Amino acid sequence: xxxxxxxxxxxxxILAAAAWLRPLTFRRxxxxxxxxxxAIFAIxxxxxxxxxxxxxxxxxxxxxxxxxxxxxxxxQSGQFFMGPNKKIQLKLxxxxxxxxxLVPQMAWASGRGMRLSMEWAYMFCYPLVxxxxxxxxxxxxxGYTSTYWFIVLxxxxxxxxxxxxxxxxxxxxxxxxxxxxxxLPKNKGRVMxxxxxxxxxxxxxxxxxxxxxxxxxxxxxxxxxxPIAGIIFLITAFWIAIAAVVGGYHYAIDVILxxxxxxxxxxxxxxxxxxxxLVTAPAAALTxxx
Numbered sequence: 593x594x595x596x597x598x599x600x601x602x603x604x605x606i607l608a609a610a611a612w613l614r615p616l617t618f619r620r621x622x623x624x625x626x627x628x629x630x631a632i633f634a635i636x637x638x639x640x641x642x643x644x645x646x647x648x649x650x651x652x653x654x655x656x657x658x659x660x661x662x663x664x665x666x667x668q669s670g671q672f673f674m675g676p677n678k679k680i681q682l683k684l685x686x687x688x689x690x691x692x693x694l695v696p697q698m699a700w701a702s703g704r705g706m707r708l709s710m711e712w713a714y715m716f717c718y719p720l721v722x723x724x725x726x727x728x729x730x731x732x733x734x735g736y737t738s739t740y741w742f743i744v745l746x747x748x749x750x751x752x753x754x755x756x757x758x759x760x761x762x763x764x765x766x767x768x769x770x771x772x773x774x775x776l777p778k779n780k781g782r783v784m785x786x787x788x789x790x791x792x793x794x795x796x797x798x799x800x801x802x803x804x805x806x807x808x809x810x811x812x813x814x815x816x817x818x819p820i821a822g823i824i825f826l827i828t829a830f831w832i833a834i835a836a837v838v839g840g841y842h843y844a845i846d847v848i849l850x851x852x853x854x855x856x857x858x859x860x861x862x863x864x865x866x867x868x869x870l871v872t873a874p875a876a877a878l879t880x881x882x
Contacts, residue, residue, distance in 0.1 A: 595870060596658050596741035597635050600665075603749050604628035607668040614756070620671040631664045655737050659722045662745070665752045666802065670794025672756035681760040684843045688763070691844045692837075710835035711781030715788070717803040717832050720825070724810035727821045736817060742871045743861055744809045747853035751802040758799035764840030765795075782839065789841075800849030801842045804833050808854040816862070 593601070608628040611621040638657050642650040721744060728740055789795075807829035815822025833851065836842040860866050 593635070593639065594654065594741075595738060596745055597639075597654070599742075599745050599749065600658065600661050601632055601635060603665050603753070604631040604668065606753075607665060610756075611671070614672060616672065616674075624668045624671050627664050627668050631661050634661060655725065655734070656722070658741050658745070659725065662721065662748065662806075665749055666794065666798070669752045669755045669798070670796065673759050673794055673796040675759065676761045676796070677759045680758055681766065684758075684760055684845060685763070685766070687845045688843045691848070707838075708779050708781055710831060710838060711779060711785055713828060713831040714803075714835035714839060714841060715781060715785055716828060717807050718788070720807050720828065720832075721810055724814055724825060727814055727818055727825075731818045731821075733817050739861070739871050740810075740813050742866075743813050743854075743857055744806055747805040747809050747850075747857045748802050750853055751798050751800045751805050751850055754800065755796075755798045755802075758797070760797050760799065760843075761795075762797050762841055763843060785839070785841075797842055797846055799846055800853055801833075801836060801846040802850065804829070804836060804842070804847045804850035805853045807832050808851050809858065812854065812858040 605628055608625045611624040616624075634657060635654075638650070638654045641653055645653075724744075725737065725740060728734060728736060807825075811822055811825035811829045813822075814825050833847045836847050837844050857866075861871065
């Protein structure tokens with residue numbers, strides 16, 4: 593199996609096992625387990641697809657399946673959320689207040705055009721990861737897909753791993769925290785974002801912000817391999833981070849820590865502190881088990 597597949601299978605199984613160590617209902621544990629089974633089955637089916645389709649097409653299928661399966665640990669981690677921890681939530685708000693006092697007032701963010709651009713930028717975080725892979729393909733760099741997925745998956749999944757230990761609602765959902773959010777005019781972009789979050793999110797924050805971690809990780813990889821595209825994606829990732837805070841989708845500390853996660857993994861890879869065999873090829877010992 594590829595390293596990215598080991599990461600996805602391993603993480604899904606770890607969360608399924610962790611569900612039995614936490615005081616969850618049987619239904620929640622079952623959902624987490626079923627999601628893990630789905631991820632394992634999907635990866636196994638993709639690997640076996642080489643028997644029915646051309647090897648190159650099977651390889652492409654496995655490249656893109658990873659993007660779809662990134663949702664599995666997100667929904668798994670969401671099953672651990674039983675309600676907000678008031679102390680943690682209050683601490684996050686206090687840290688936010690302190691951090692936001694360090695930067696100039698964002699009066700510019702209330703402009704109609706700026707708000708619209710931020711809402712659309714935040715919505716762009718959903719297709720950003722597969723679009724980044726598309727750029728690699730278009731640039732003829734499909735051979736670096738394993739590197740791409742390693743640098744994107746590791747910080748994103750670390751965010752998901754920490755999330756169950758920091759149960760909190762997003763700022764927009766907390767009474768008294770909507771001051772800057774509710775005072776800003778709604779637009780179609782925000783309406784769409786809120787609709788997506790209502791029906792597709794775990795209704796809690798991912799801590800650190802997995803959206804920011806994945807967006808920045810994608811932009812850093814592209815900045816290295818396809819600089820022009822990397823600059824565009826980096827600007828977009830920055831705007832996503834700003835939108836997450838201004839729109840009340842995340843606390844500022846969520847965003848900062850999510851960015852740090854991505855930066856650490858990328859710098860470790862860039863400094864050759866992560867074995868190249870781990871990034872570009874499956875671990876031989878694990879492959880032998882199969």
